Amino acid sequence: MARIALVDDDRNILTSVSITLESEGFEVETYNDGQAAFEAFGKRMPDIAVFDIKMPRMDGMELLERVRQTSKMPVIFLTSKDDEIDEVLGLRMGADDYVKKPFSQRLLVERIRVLLRRQNAVANDVVGDTEETKIMIRGNLVMDPLRHAVVWKGQDVALTVTEFLLLQALSQRPGFVKSRDQLMDVAYDDQVYVDDRTIDSHIKRLRKKMRRVDDDFAAIETLYGIGYRYNEE
Numbered sequence: 001m002a003r004i005a006l007v008d009d010d011r012n013i014l015t016s017v018s019i020t021l022e023s024e025g026f027e028v029e030t031y032n033d034g035q036a037a038f039e040a041f042g043k044r045m046p047d048i049a050v051f052d053i054k055m056p057r058m059d060g061m062e063l064l065e066r067v068r069q070t071s072k073m074p075v076i077f078l079t080s081k082d083d084e085i086d087e088v089l090g091l092r093m094g095a096d097d098y099v100k101k102p103f104s105q106r107l108l109v110e111r112i113r114v115l116l117r118r119q120n121a122v123a124n125d126v127v128g129d130t131e132e133t134k135i136m137i138r139g140n141l142v143m144d145p146l147r148h149a150v151v152w153k154g155q156d157v158a159l160t161v162t163e164f165l166l167l168q169a170l171s172q173r174p175g176f177v178k179s180r181d182q183l184m185d186v187a188y189d190d191q192v193y194v195d196d197r198t199i200d201s202h203i204k205r206l207r208k209k210m211r212r213v214d215d216d217f218a219a220i221e222t223l224y225g226i227g228y229r230y231n232e233e
Contacts, residue, residue: 008052034058053079068094074115091158139232155213170230179227
């Protein structure tokens with residue numbers, strides 16, 4: 001049973017999310033500020049953590065920074081902010097994924113499961129056995145699924161889990177078109193409902209992050225009414 005630390009100053013979120021996670025078989029520890037969580041982590045580190053960003057005493061960014069000094073524990077940020085700078089900063093500091101409030105609890109559960117699977121693969125040194133775990137090189141793109149690392153033209157790119165999965169799915173077979181339905185199957189559990197526009201939004205944000213390191217990035221092509229295609233450069 002994986003232990004999850006849920007850190008948020010909103011008691012309604014702590015209660016509702018912990019009930020959902022416990023119903024999925026997880027052991028949940030809740031904290032309503034970053035300082036309390038950090039003190040508890042010094043005694044026993046959870047398997048994965050979900051941090052709010054805005055909290056009293058110690059915010060999520062500072063908590064993440066302190067955790068990363070000693071641990072590679074997967075961390076998901078919860079935030080009500082719309083500022084993309086916060087997302088990029090959090091990912092560069094070592095967060096593994098980012099979920100904006102209000103959020104689907106089913107989606108949060110799925111993101112947690114993906115990170116735990118990746119963590120278990122790293123812990124068991126499962127390297128290079130499948131297409132999903134081995135390092136992939138496609139022209140200027142290098143992806144390391146076990147370490148959630150993306151490099152484009154020699155520069156690191158910080159992606160959320162969803163963005164990583166979409167880029168991986170597209171780049172595995174350059175030149176082949178993936179429909180939105182196929183990409184939804186890759187990025188989400190079939191119990192989580194999302195519409196076409198959600199995939200479009202993720203692709204838009206993915207392109208934007210790639211263009212931060214390369215203004216000319218154009219490897220992901222849109223085929224209107226059909227889907228997306230990765231063109232190897």
